Amino acid sequence: MLLLALDTATPAVTVALHDGTDVIASSSQVDARRHGELLLPAVDRVLAEAGLRLDAVTGVVAGIGPGPYTGLRVGLMTADTFGLALGVPVHGVCTLDGLAYAADLEGPFVVATDARRKEVYWARYADSRTRLTDPAVDRPADIAQQVAGVPAVGAGALLYPDTFPRAHEPEHVSAAALACLAAEKLAAGEELPAPRPLYLRRPDAQVPKNYKVVTPK
Amino acid sequence: MADEPLVLGIETSCDETGVGVVRGTTLLADAVASSVDEHARFGGVVPEVASRAHLEAMVPTIDRALKEAGVSARDLDGIAVTAGPGLAGALLVGVSAAKAYAYALGKPLYGVNHLASHICVDQLEHGPLPEPTMALLVSGGHSSLLLSADITSDVRPMGATIDDAAGEAFDKIARVLNLGFPGGPVIDRYAREGDPTAIAFPRGLTGPRDPVYDFSFSGLKTAVARWIEAKRAAGEEVPVRDVAASFQEAVVDVLTRKAVRACKDQGVDHLMIGGGVAANSRLRALAQERCEAAGIRLRVPRPKLCTDNGAMVAALGAEMVARDRAASDWDLSADSSLPVTDPHVPGRGHTHDHVHEVSKENLYS
Numbered sequence A: 001m002l003l004l005a006l007d008t009a010t011p012a013v014t015v016a017l018h019d020g021t022d023v024i025a026s027s028s029q030v031d032a033r034r035h036g037e038l039l040l041p042a043v044d045r046v047l048a049e050a051g052l053r054l055d056a057v058t059g060v061v062a063g064i065g066p067g068p069y070t071g072l073r074v075g076l077m078t079a080d081t082f083g084l085a086l087g088v089p090v091h092g093v094c095t096l097d098g099l100a101y102a103a104d105l106e107g108p109f110v111v112a113t114d115a116r117r118k119e120v121y122w123a124r125y126a127d128s129r130t131r132l133t134d135p136a137v138d139r140p141a142d143i144a145q146q147v148a149g150v151p152a153v154g155a156g157a158l159l160y161p162d163t164f165p166r167a168h169e170p171e172h173v174s175a176a177a178l179a180c181l182a183a184e185k186l187a188a189g190e191e192l193p194a195p196r197p198l199y200l201r202r203p204d205a206q207v208p209k210n211y212k213v214v215t216p217k
Numbered sequence B: 001m002a003d004e005p006l007v008l009g010i011e012t013s014c015d016e017t018g019v020g021v022v023r024g025t026t027l028l029a030d031a032v033a034s035s036v037d038e039h040a041r042f043g044g045v046v047p048e049v050a051s052r053a054h055l056e057a058m059v060p061t062i063d064r065a066l067k068e069a070g071v072s073a074r075d076l077d078g079i080a081v082t083a084g085p086g087l088a089g090a091l092l093v094g095v096s097a098a099k100a101y102a103y104a105l106g107k108p109l110y111g112v113n114h115l116a117s118h119i120c121v122d123q124l125e126h127g128p129l130p131e132p133t134m135a136l137l138v139s140g141g142h143s144s145l146l147l148s149a150d151i152t153s154d155v156r157p158m159g160a161t162i163d164d165a166a167g168e169a170f171d172k173i174a175r176v177l178n179l180g181f182p183g184g185p186v187i188d189r190y191a192r193e194g195d196p197t198a199i200a201f202p203r204g205l206t207g208p209r210d211p212v213y214d215f216s217f218s219g220l221k222t223a224v225a226r227w228i229e230a231k232r233a234a235g236e237e238v239p240v241r242d243v244a245a246s247f248q249e250a251v252v253d254v255l256t257r258k259a260v261r262a263c264k265d266q267g268v269d270h271l272m273i274g275g276g277v278a279a280n281s282r283l284r285a286l287a288q289e290r291c292e293a294a295g296i297r298l299r300v301p302r303p304k305l306c307t308d309n310g311a312m313v314a315a316l317g318a319e320m321v322a323r324d325r326a327a328s329d330w331d332l333s334a335d336s337s338l339p340v341t342d343p344h345v346p347g348r349g350h351t352h353d354h355v356h357e358v359s360k361e362n363l364y365s
């Protein structure tokens, strides 16, 4: 087994290769504005580091967000197209689950990433492998009660200490964590979600004010 | 001919997910998935709606294009993609797909210019482009007059709209007339039954001191809207067919007059018209009439090739391969304002197409 994992749902452009046992190569760069430019060279670099070619990959794992849409789509489109060209399955993993896995906490906690517009994408976890709530997008102040009293990880938690006083690292997701989580679940025979984006918000669109209809249709 | 380059092209600059396959100047497939219906209720293209639709449509559309062309992805000589200009988020979906596809297949990648692609597509209809060719590109996103001396390396802007694109004016007038979106086809239809001389709408930028090759449709749009509002305010019925015909006449009169003038001034004896508005029947007729009178050969591709599609991108990509232009790098970015003077985005000089950047080992030896 050789999994290529990638995630562009947070400011990190992150890629990892997993051979079924361990992560054998990985790369993470933080640059929220250059996902499109950085991802393919990162894939190329990680493969070179492992001394492997892309056609050795037996499955692709992509972070499905939630995350800012433009960046999120870079990873998902890349994963989709790799799947098509290589004829291998493409698996989705919730980006928040990847962060939770990397947090490596025993007790209950919260994962929150930056959703911009003064909001966070977030979910509650019983432990690093067990998510309790569906990913949601909210203003930190509005969820203060639901996240009170437990530690929190992710850039969204670090950004709003009033709501998340016990926030700590990891800040962004790593493809290495995503790959380990996916490998674990696949080995356990679990089915992973389709690689479709979790947008959580409707597209912004203004309906222009229409003229009153006086002309015949 | 089997030795001509076989290229797949991807276009996502606006609301059409286009994937085309060409061999040299021969069209093999032109698969398009449009999100236009999702935008109709907004009266214009909503960028985020378009980007979401591109992501969903891409893989099925690539599949469909390859099946239609009856070729295997392995046999492709290159992957071309619109790098710009266009909607940033929409472009990025296509660029991401093209890069991943080219990389996975071990093929060179060509990031190409959307406007140059609109010109080059005519090769699929009428054979190799004469050099030079004057091109009038008119759509919801662009209104430009371009002089192409070499479609892969030398495209010069002669003039462009200083405000609205021609197609945008059609959309806005259609909205004022409650005819829906997009406005081009429906105005064309109503105009056929109307009198183009019924109302004397203004011809933008045609005064003696105005820029000779630039366009302006904002004043026309306002004049038409005011005329309609006045009719409504007076409680009179709006003569939709005459308004449509007179408005359309004002647009195509200026477009064709300036295009023919540019050909004459530059000594160019070929004019091509592309972009969605090139499907307009009156534009085609008047251009034909004026070109004939001026001894200019007019080339207008069939309507399906005039609107945004992947075949036009593949056509330009094939020309890049045929003329041995440098492929793009793996960090190619989407450039929403890519200048028309850049027909493509060449790499920075090192050979990367089939080679690991770090190990320099050939990926597909």
Ligand SMILES: [Zn+2]
Residues within 6 Å of the ligand: B114, B118, B139, B141, B275, B276, B307, B308
């Ligand atoms: Zn166009």
